[in-house]
Amino acid sequence: MSKKIFIAATGQDCGKTTTSLSLIHLARKKYKRVGFIKPFGPKLISYKGRKIDMDAALISHIYRLDDDLEFMSPVVVESRTTRQFLDGEITHDQLVIPLDIAIAELERKCDFLIIEGAGHAGVGAVVGLSNALVAARYQAPVLLVTGGGVGHVIDSVHLNLALFREAGAEVRVLVPNKLIPAKRPATLSYIEKAFANYPFKVVGGFNYSPVLANPTLRHIANLLGLQLHATAEQSWSIAHHLQMGAAATQRVVDLLQPSTLLVVTSSRDELLVMLASLYHLPEFKSKIAGLVIPGLSPVADIVQRILNDAGIPYMRTTATTADVFSRIREDVSKIGPDDHEKIALIQQLAETELCFETIDALI
Structure with a gap:
């Protein structure tokens, strides 16, 4: 017994x-x-x-x-x-x-x-x-x-x-x-x-x-049912903060915290370009865990090229920004x-x- x-x-x-x-x-x-x-x-x-x-x-x-x-x-x-x-x-x-x-x-x-x-x-x-x-x-x-x-x-x-x-x-x-x-x-x-x-x-x-409390990018991708564009190492990055990219570009940058996952709608060309550019800089790379890009509007070709060149992890969805943000916010990361x-x-x-x-x- x-x-x-x-x-x-x-x-x-x-x-x-x-x-x-x-x-x-x-x-x-x-x-x-x-x-x-x-x-x-x-x-x-x-x-x-x-x-x-x-x-x-x-x-x-x-x-x-x-x-x-x-x-x-x-x-x-x-x-x-x-x-x-x-x-x-x-x-x-x-x-x-x-x-x-x-x-x-x-x-x-x-x-x-x-x-x-x-x-x-x-x-x-x-x-x-x-x-x-x-x-x-x-x-x-x-x-x-x-x-x-x-x-x-x-x-x-x-x-x-x-x-x-x-x-x-x-x-x-x-x-x-x-x-x-x-x-x-x-x-x-x-x-x-x-x-x-x-x-x-x-x-x-x-x-x-x-x-332990916060999710990896792979977990977020699985949660949302999205393809994660990232290297194997990046996919295990942990998003310690979640931020909606709704403010002015400079304000979004000023609010970045360590390992932030940003939800940025597909029509925000200037913000997506800025974040991709900052990802090249060590002092900002540690603050950007990755992007979730919602919205029905396609990402502009030149913006897509800049994202790909930067190597910044991202996920793309046609869901609304509010739906994506709330689903991530309400999720409790499981091991x-x-x-x-x-x-x-x-x-x-x-x-x-x-x-x-x-x-x-x-x-």
Whole structure:
């Protein structure tokens, strides 16, 4: 029988997958066989000929767990799954039996098993497989990941604790994540005070990192479904800032910050030429991550030649500037299997920012 832990969160994008990546990295230093399962997979991709959750595919790829792939994402949720369940076309047993089999097999094979939930404690309730119910069903102690801050964290933790208590799942560890470095001690101190009488321990997670939080140009291109005109090295550049090129040309230049992705409509010839020219200068090249060029108007031939000559990374779309800007702004960058820089950084930071021995002792 393996030691196991259920990774839950107070909401989306708190850092569950980053936490799972880190725990696997650290657990492998102590345990011979570390396994992973995403019981309820709402984000599907095709990987190794299987339709599985993207987080399971990511973990399998990074840690070479392909031998366990058939058990790592036992319940996949497609767009029609909810309706099929509510219409009686899919039964609870059809979902839970493969999950029981997968958990049993991984527990048999592994010394340490990470079970990663999807979203907050109630996600999956529509098919009788909420995170809280799954954690309780397999008697897995819960590690609850939150975002940064104090008040919002305390409120959201209370909401999620109610569901875990109702299901009979035991929260053992609370991990506030994405902490502001300068405020880390104070933030953790206040959260510890708020939950001083609760039967779990507060363990600090990762500090906020622009490298982890912000997207690569390749990610943006995939998000928008666009061709990225860039070298292989440029495609992995991280856009730390997003700027709409709507102001006067000089004002746009004055507002540039390090590694800025600019959204510049195709009719702004003078601005596109200026940015392409500045890309030749070292002091500005570091400020320009690349361009997204939306708009129905074609880019003028001479402007296109200047862009190509400059070697500035760019993407072209006929969508509106507002649509492109809002889609990028609303996106939270997910780690992909080829994000080697981010994965290496997560593993490096895990060594100093996440105390595995404390977590391991609590489960």
